[in-house]
Amino acid sequence: KAGVTQTPRYLIKTRGQQVTLSCSPISGHRSVSWYQQTPGQGLQFLFEYFSETQRNKGNFPGRFSGRQFSNSRSEMNVSTLELGDSALYLCASSHAGGNTDTQYFGPGTRLTVL
Amino acid sequence: ILNVEQSPQSLHVQEGDSTNFTCSFPSSNFYALHWYRWETAKSPEALFVMTLNGDEKKKGRISATLNTKEGYSYLYIKGSQPEDSATYLCAFYAGRRALTFGSGTRLQVQP
Numbered sequence: 001k002a003g004v005t006q007t008p009r010y011l012i013k014t015r016g017q018q019v020t021l022s023c024s025p026i027s028g029h030r031s032v033s034w035y036q037q038t039p040g041q042g043l044q045f046l047f048e049y050f051s052e053t054q055r056n057k058g059n060f061p062g063r064f065s066g067r068q069f070s071n072s073r074s075e076m077n078v079s080t081l082e083l084g085d086s087a088l089y090l091c092a093s094s095h096a097g098g099n100t101d102t103q104y105f106g107p108g109t110r111l112t113v114l
Numbered sequence: 115i116l117n118v119e120q121s122p123q124s125l126h127v128q129e130g131d132s133t134n135f136t137c138s139f140p141s142s143n144f145y146a147l148h149w150y151r152w153e154t155a156k157s158p159e160a161l162f163v164m165t166l167n168g169d170e171k172k173k174g175r176i177s178a179t180l181n182t183k184e185g186y187s188y189l190y191i192k193g194s195q196p197e198d199s200a201t202y203l204c205a206f207y208a209g210r211r212a213l214t215f216g217s218g219t220r221l222q223v224q225p
Contacts, residue, residue: 004157033213042118043158043203043215056212090158099145099207100165105157 004106018079023091031097032074038087120216135219137204141185146207153200194223
């Protein structure tokens with residue numbers, strides 16, 4: 001079974017630009033969660049999607065948005081990039097997003113904002 | 115804001131040593147605790163999902179215990195090997211389908 005894939009793996013953008021990251025979950029998984037990791041911070045929860053609906057959102061500004069398609073693939077968008085958005089963005093998929101569901105992580109997208 | 119704390123922050127041990135780390139979490143409104151291992155340049159890998167007070171899980175040389183009443187979990191590694199070198203993360207699930215992660219314990223095992 002193929003694992004979670006994320007594209008692109010690396011991205012360099014400048015302040016003010018916008019960026020879209022993509023995540024393809026494990027086949028059969030319907031829940032996709034997104035996390036941000038910055039130096040000195042643990043993994044911070046961004047949002048979770050299930051069946052094309054956002055079910056939960058973390059404490060991030062509205063510049064961070066996402067969506068999920070009918071095939072469970074998910075995209076995350078960050079508009080008006082700031083230097084502080086430089087981070088590793090991880091997505092994780094699980095069967096249904098329940099509290100005992102194991103989340104399977106992708107390799108991440110390393111975003112650098114100059 | 116949920117606080118999940120892990121200690122120590124980092125640990126250097128010799129090959130063959132046994133070691134353990136702690137994860138502390140709020141004891142109220144507990145649903146589940148997840149442990150992950152994150153090796154450099156790889157994806158975080160799930161180790162255990164623990165839900166019941168007194169739960170003990172084992173995977174090879176790694177085991178974990180859970181105390182939901184006092185809000186802590188221990189991860190033990192018996193006979194550490196260099197390939198155990200990684201950051202070990204715990205994540206607390208308090209519902210709302212969001213895991214709150216600790217900042218991790220970085221383990222370095224010297225051959």
